[in-house]
Amino acid sequence: MKTIVVPFDFSGYSLEALKTAQKISSKTGARIICVTVIPSEIDWDLLPEEAQQKHPELIEEKEEAMDILPNYIRMVAPAKAPIEPVVKIGVPYEQILRIAEHNKADLLVVGAYGKGYEEGKFVGSNLQRVLRNATCPVLAVKKALDGNSFRKLAFATVFDQAGKKAFEKILPLAKAFKTSIHLLYINTPEHFTNSSESDAMMAEFAKGHEQFVIHRHVYNHSDPDHGILEFCHANGINLVSLVSRVKSASSSYLVGTTETLIFKSDFGVLSLRVHD
Structure with missing residues (x-):
């Protein structure tokens, strides 16, 4: 960086x-x-x-x-x-x-x-x-992030190729702070995925990054925004990263979710914008 x-x-x-x-x-x-x-x-x-x-x-x-x-x-x-x-x-x-x-x-x-x-x-x-x-x-x-705030980062996205492009962008920051990365899939009724499928998808996503401490989580909630908020509060995470897509037809966390999290929480919110 x-x-x-x-x-x-x-x-x-x-x-x-x-x-x-x-x-x-x-x-x-x-x-x-x-x-x-x-x-x-x-x-x-x-x-x-x-x-x-x-x-x-x-x-x-x-x-x-x-x-x-x-x-x-x-x-x-x-x-x-x-x-x-x-x-x-x-x-x-x-x-x-x-x-x-x-x-x-x-x-x-x-x-x-x-x-x-x-x-x-x-x-x-x-x-x-x-x-x-x-x-x-x-x-x-909203508040200055200190060293402790960078110890954990929740990376919430759909785990596909576009998400992987965005993931690469956070690695220099994660390396500098020795951040543990929590891959997070919010499982909603509208876009339900079996836990085994979601976990396998995230495992594939994390391949090649063995030098980082990476955890995988599937969190069930009716609403993606509140699911991310609840997960981060429950796990003491103060930094969350979201991927927004440009002209994407696929299901994804859009900029609207980023804005909602900024408004409703005191987290640091890292927005990553990618083209499919």
Whole structure:
């Protein structure tokens, strides 16, 4: 893992995301790009300098953010931590995705909610758009994840080839923290599978990864979302990974499940987006 991007809007949730990224960086050596976006419908990057001067209020906000962002970074990281502050102007999710793609980010770590969040709302629109469009894994947190939080990870998906592609993406993180991986199949009435079949499917899925501690679980529940929640609570797991599919006709855990878990739990939720 080489590069982590952290969107930072000075909210408490984004501070928890930065703390989590710093914990991952301390184990992997990854550099962190901490990016603050001044919201605007203007595509600032394409605007000539002369035209930019016609928006002094945006320039002032950017300069203020550039002044105070390093102070927040110093709150959570050692002086020599590999964290690069970046301030942009534009549509927040567009800038976040642009920076992640430009820097070939291995991971986005985001606060579950952002500035201006109101209690009782579902996840914010910027987070939804990042989850739905990021090409790298996205880890959403409400609370900073410490080393203990990375000791166990529940990987919930349909165990097929697309799921295996996503599984490969979590292995660098699992290796760094010596994480035990809990493969989890939620058996629902609509998509019922015999336990022996599910277990065999997961055993095949885990082949080739003998260097990791991998457990296999089939959990029966009428609802996938609540099944994952119950399983993680019962097993003391604070980090769950879900696979979302792009244009898939098969049964799968969609981004909607990811959003539900972020909303209903205090877990770290790692979203992995794959093409079938």
